[in-house]
Amino acid sequence: MNAVLRTPASEANSLPKPQRIAAAREVMRLEAIALWKLSQQLGDEFATAIELLESCQGSVIVTGMGKAGLIGQKIAATLASTGQPSHFLHPAEAFHGDLGRISRGDVVLMLTQSGETGEVIQLLPSLREFGTPILAITASTQSTVGRAAKVVLPLGQLDEACSLGLAPSTSTTAMLAVGDALALVLSSIRGFRAEDFARFHPGGALGRKLALVEDEMRPLAQCRVAKATQTVREILVATGKPGRRTGAVMLVDDDGLLEGLFTDSDLARLLEQCDLQALDHPVSEYMVRKPTTIHAGARMSEAVTVLANRKFSELPVVDEAGKAVGLVDVTDVVAREVGDIETPVPKRPAKPAVRIFPGEDVFAAG
Template sequence: MPTEKQPVNFIESALETLLIEQNALKILSTQIDDRFSQACEIILQCKGRVVVTGMGKSGHIGRKIAATFASTGTPSFFMHPGEAGHGDLGMLVRGDVLIAISNSGKSDEIMMLMPLVKHLGVPLITMSADDSGPMPKNADVALTLGHLQEACPLGLAPTSSTTATLALGDALAIALLEARGFTADDFARSHPAGALGKRLLLHVEHIMHQAEELPKVFPDTPLNEVLYEITDKRLGMTTVVDHENTLLGIFTDGDLRRLLDKEQQFNVHTPVSAVMTKNPSTIKAGMRAVEALQSLRDKKINQFVVVDDENKVIGVISMHDLISAGV
């Protein structure tokens, strides 16, 4: 008679899995030595691309490692070892570096590629549990994970080993990023689309209102004409400038409400210089839009006047503009 299946404590199982994989990373950290530095030096000296290969689950991890390399300044792509044996090995050329992943270090599909890899003189870096297999024995640098316990209770499904391999790939990518002096602007150039690209690439000058859209009045402009300018430009404010376009102040619809609260009646012929806000907050056109948004929030204001190095007005940008742009 079949025994009754015992109920599983899902939370307990999850925590046990995480504990085993955490331990795998601790074991991996003991494997980081001069071999890691040698691998980094080989990749830094690479004149071509870093080609990553691996079968099965190692292949899935390899694709992620190649993608991380490519986005952090190390040109890289993934090559499927099975397809490589049927023509795709032409992707690999002199000047490239090959990173081959196999936990056992015995992948038949990768070992079939070794004669041509040697013929091309392509440096080989392997990632495996230890250095006893034929792959690491053929490598210029054999990076190892250490002997890890898989989180799978059957010891069959790659779990801890793939986690450790991915972490090792991340460690290589970040070490290389730092060695190259890779910056946020460099990162942005390879991530132009979507929210991330906007956060990194979009600057104030790309969004600000300028030229005919920019509200401006002179200090002697009476309030009735100032209100027309605010209404016409629809930004809820206007800059106040001298005849050389130097910023003197601003007048906003908020200033108008406060003026009405203070004085139930006011003279529409009052010059704006008498009621404007002097020394308003300003920014430069080259500031990242995301930084401008954070600065607006910190200062608890709705807009900035954009000025050049001589305090000449060149634009206005508002909280609404930044949010509408998807920053």
């Protein structure tokens, strides 16, 4: 086995900290300059590219090799999440059956800085046979890929930010920016809305932010609901629910219209005043009349903003007529944010038995 020789860290030719930071800033500066120049060079060919994508009746098939392929996967994901069906086709795998992913009505978005990448060029005869139009993001219209494409978005000759001028960096940054521009301009033209975005992003923090309140609230059947004519004591006894109860009781009339809200804070104030007789008075004397509500159909982001800004713990949800349909509880919101993580409680060794009466062994409480 050949030993791998490594230079000791003490002997390594390392840059001092200020120079490392300066080198990182220079990489970002070079890439930023390249993007600015590219943005100023965009012309009619970009509008033509958008028209091609807008007329796409199928999917946008994104392809590229190496680092360009990795950028292509991100562009395909962005297109798909903003309303344009899209998927990535690995050019090498295309010749082992994946060409079957291309169908009539598709458009191929081809990424290659040189325009001469062998695996990508091999796709051209098949795409020509299929009659699939090509939109190319490449350096020059005069490259092999550039000449074969229906529309070319030329990047020009870019200097890589790599100190050796070799590792794809500026070029892949430029490809990513052009891909984002295509996807976002296309979605804007098509009137892509927050509701559409939410449909494609149901999971994670983003999904919760875009979710409708009725998707996250406690439905009415799981809420504490009572009549304003009932006494505080009657309500406390009658409105128990299994599991963790909400910190508020919604008070509705015979038609289900929300009349008020009685919270745990309202109850605490009565107890702090030592006014126990108040427990047998109608809750209407102590409830919050015309409480702040949110309508069904609103976004959870709106509900969270109200909870945070008004420092509420509960927010009733009503329909257009003002009928109570549910409740957003801040503890439910927090639980969803952090996830339902159950921390296992470590088991403590059993304590020795304690004899209380002759013949009886009773273990001490944990």
